Amino acid sequence: MKTGPGPDRRASGPGSTGLVIAALLTLALAPVAEPQAPDRGPDATINGAVRARVIDGVLRRLDEGYVFPQKAAEMARALRERTKRGAYDSILKAHAFADTLTEHLRAVSHDRHLLVVYRSGGILDEPPDAQPPPDERRQRSALARRVNYGFEKVEHLSGNVGYLEIRSFNFDAAAVDSTLAAAMNFLANTDALIIDVRRNGGGEPSMVAAVCSYLLPPGRVINKFYWRPQDRWDEFRTGAVSGRHYGSTRPVYVLTSDQTFSGAEEFAYDVVTQRRGEVVGDTTGGGAHPGGMRRVTEHFGVWVPSGRAVNPVTGTNWEGTGVRPDVPVDAALALRAAHLRALERLLAAEGDPEQRTLLQRAIDGMESAAASS
Numbered sequence: 181m182k183t184g185p186g187p188d189r190r191a192s193g194p195g196s197t198g199l200v201i202a203a204l205l206t207l208a209l210a211p212v213a214e215p216q217a218p219d220r221g222p223d224a225t226i227n228g229a230v231r232a233r234v235i236d237g238v239l240r241r242l243d244e245g246y247v248f249p250q251k252a253a254e255m256a257r258a259l260r261e262r263t264k265r266g267a268y269d270s271i272l273k274a275h276a277f278a279d280t281l282t283e284h285l286r287a288v289s290h291d292r293h294l295l296v297v298y299r300s301g302g303i304l305d306e307p308p309d310a311q312p313p314p315d316e317r318r319q320r321s322a323l324a325r326r327v328n329y330g331f332e333k334v335e336h337l338s339g340n341v342g343y344l345e346i347r348s349f350n351f352d353a354a355a356v357d358s359t360l361a362a363a364m365n366f367l368a369n370t371d372a373l374i375i376d377v378r379r380n381g382g383g384e385p386s387m388v389a390a391v392c393s394y395l396l397p398p399g400r401v402i403n404k405f406y407w408r409p410q411d412r413w414d415e416f417r418t419g420a421v422s423g424r425h426y427g428s429t430r431p432v433y434v435l436t437s438d439q440t441f442s443g444a445e446e447f448a449y450d451v452v453t454q455r456r457g458e459v460v461g462d463t464t465g466g467g468a469h470p471g472g473m474r475r476v477t478e479h480f481g482v483w484v485p486s487g488r489a490v491n492p493v494t495g496t497n498w499e500g501t502g503v504r505p506d507v508p509v510d511a512a513l514a515l516r517a518a519h520l521r522a523l524e525r526l527l528a529a530e531g532d533p534e535q536r537t538l539l540q541r542a543i544d545g546m547e548s549a550a551a552s553s
Contacts, residue, residue: 220275220297220298220299220300221299221300221301222300223273223274223275223298223300224273224274224298224300224479225272225273225274226271226272226273226274226277227272228269230477231268231271231277232263233476233477234277234281234296234476234477234480235259235263235268235281237476237477237480237482238259238281238285238296238476238480238482239252239255239256239259239260241474241476241482241484242255242256242285242482242484243256244409244474244484245308245408245409245471245474245484245486246289246294246408246484246485246486247406247408247469247471247485247486247487247488248289248408248488249408251288251289251291254288254289255285255288255289258284258287258288259281259284259285262284267284268280274298274479274480275298277298278296278297278298278480279296281296282294282295282296290500291467291469291485291499291500292441292465292466292467293442293467293469293470293471293483293485294469294482294483294484294485295482295483296476296480296481296482296483297473297480297481297482297483298479298480299479299480299481300479302478302479303473303475303476303477303478303479303480303481304473304475305473305474305475305481306472306473306474307472307474308407308409308410308472308486309410310472321355324351324355324356327347327348328359329351329355329356329359329360330346330347330348330349330350330351330356330380330383330387331344331345331346331347331356331359331360331363332345332346332347332379333345333376334363334366334367336366336367336370337374337519338519338523338542338545338546339371339372339519339522339523339526339538339539339542339543340369340370340371340372340526341370341371341372341373341374341519341522341523341526342366342367342370342372342373342374343373343374343376343515344363344367344373344374344375344376345375345376345379346375346376346377346380346391346444346447347379347380348380348381348382348383349380349382349383349384349387349388349391349443349444349447350382350383350384350387350443351383351384351387352384352386352387353384353386353387353389353390354386356387356390357390357422358422360390360391360394360422360423361421361422361423362423363423364394364421364423364424364425364426365423365424367426368423368424368426370430371430371431371522371526372430372431372432372433372522372525372526373426373430373431373432373433374432374433374434374435374515374518374519374522375391375432375433375434375435375447376434376435376514376515377434377435377436377440377444377447377448378435378436378437378439378440378461378511378514379437379439380439380440380441380443380444380447381439381440381441381442381444382441382442382443382444382445382446382467383442383443383444384443385403385405385414385416385443385446385470386416387443388402388403388416388443388446388447388450389402389403389416389417389418389419390419390421391447392418392447392450392451392454393418393419393420393421394421394423394425394426395426395427395428395432395451395456395457396418396428396454396456397418397428398417398418398419398420399417399418399419400417400418400454401415401416401417401492402416402417402418402450402454402492403415403416403446403450403489403490403491403492404416404489404490404491404492405470405487405488405489405490406487406488406490407486407487408486408487409486428456431457431458431522431525431526432451432456432457432458433457433458433459433460433518433521433522434447434448434451434452434457434458434459434460435459435460435461435511435514435515435518436448436459436460436461436462436463436464436503436505436511436514437461437462437464437511437514438462438463438464438465438502438511439465439511440461440462440464440465440503441464441465441466441467442465442467442468442470444464445464445465445466445467445468445498445502445503446468446489446498448464448503449491449497449498449503450491452503452506453491453493453494454493458505458506458507458518458521459503459504459505459506459507460505460506460507460509460514460517460518460521461505461507461508461509461510461511461514462505462508462509462510462511462514463501463502463503463504463505463508464498464502464503465502466498466499466500466501466502467498467499468488468489468497468498468499469485469486469487469488469489469499470485470486470487470489471483471484471485471486471487472484472486507521516546516550519546520543520546520547523539523542523543523546524543526539527539527540527543
């Protein structure tokens, strides 16, 4: 199940797998506001016959699988009308054509997951529920190790506040278990926790649930997905954890930016709707429709959002609106703002004079550093 920034995880053609995995290594650690092609490869010249075939194929894939059938029909009418007016006749390059179709489809759908791509190395189809081939699974496993399963930094801040930066949720819960447990064991004795997803472009709901499992009681439903092609609901719950459970009472702050997208937005949304913490930073990107890449021609594909998130508390999601922060602040200043907010909350609740002095000293130090910068 794909919800994150790199809509096409696979490519076909001689020697293409290594290129895609290398692109994934860059993508997994790059801030992304919406799906993008990490390595589009060389461009190509196209003609009217190719353009017509691609348009027909894209609209067929959307009709088959787009999460909202009525919206798929609206997109089809819009593209057909543009075609009649000759809007695409002068586009002779493949990348420009794909980008233009993406722009026109999003103008109707307002769906930032929806993406048309051209790949010189070819497009491999991703049917619903399809598993990647063994060779790709092995290379993805190697990628996961090199990027530490998305866990970028764990730190102990002044005032006994913990900090964890997660750059990607694009890994399965079982795969990240030991690394996540190690991070949470390190943070287990802190009095407040800051989780940073400002540079996180999304990923797997199972990994989101795994992180939430350290913050909430087990068995809590945090998100559901409806899949149109299968007419199926998937439910994600918190579960038992391998490391030390952080508990459900200590303060938690989630840092966001306008680059926070998809599965990373789900994490922030889950924390807020479960009343488990506060979001500090910028409004997120606004993508809540997972899906997969569907082959249109040998070299053109369309990433079709075929599912939608349905939060069990709100009955809706963050599509098009993003997750709005509880504490709006420029993303670059979010860590300092959250740290100060945590210290002030801890100070207000602290009864021990010695500990109050230490917390006040930490606050004074941060404010002094900010004044002199």
